[in-house]
Amino acid sequence: MAYDPGAIDAALAAAVGDEPALIAELRLAFVxxxxxxxAxxxxxESRDAWREAAARMKGLAASFGAVRLMVLAAQASDLPHDSATLAKLRRSIARLGSEAA
Incomplete structure (x- = not known):
């Protein structure tokens, strides 16, 4: 799946306009x-708690236009405590965070 590094910034710019400081602040809040x-x-500690956290991440990613993270979170829902899935999520979030810097 392609990774679009500008998707979040574009979604934020559409919401708040040309306000670089506000976009940076919102991106940091997202990350x-x-x-x-x-976390x-x-x-x-349960499959339900895992699914709830994965759903929270999926919704968050969807609302910010982070499509790759949204898809990973959706896939994670059926893979409780899967270390490979957690690693993919961690890397995706790290990439999004490094763009904020």
Whole structure:
């Protein structure tokens, strides 16, 4: 799947206009929220808790236009505590975070 590094910025620019500082702040908030959702998945003690955290990440990614992360989160829903899936999610979030810097 192609990775579109500008999708989040484009979605944010459409929402808030040409405000680079606000876009950067919102991007950082998105990345922090995605990291919290990932932490919730890692800490999930049940299949339901895992699915809830994956759904939270999927919705967050969808609302910010992070298509790759959204697809990974949707796939993760059926793979509780799968280390390969967690690694993919971690890398995807790290890429999005590195763009914010």
């Amino acid at each position: 922090e929220s995605a990291q919290r959702a990932l 919730a998945m890692e800490a999930a």
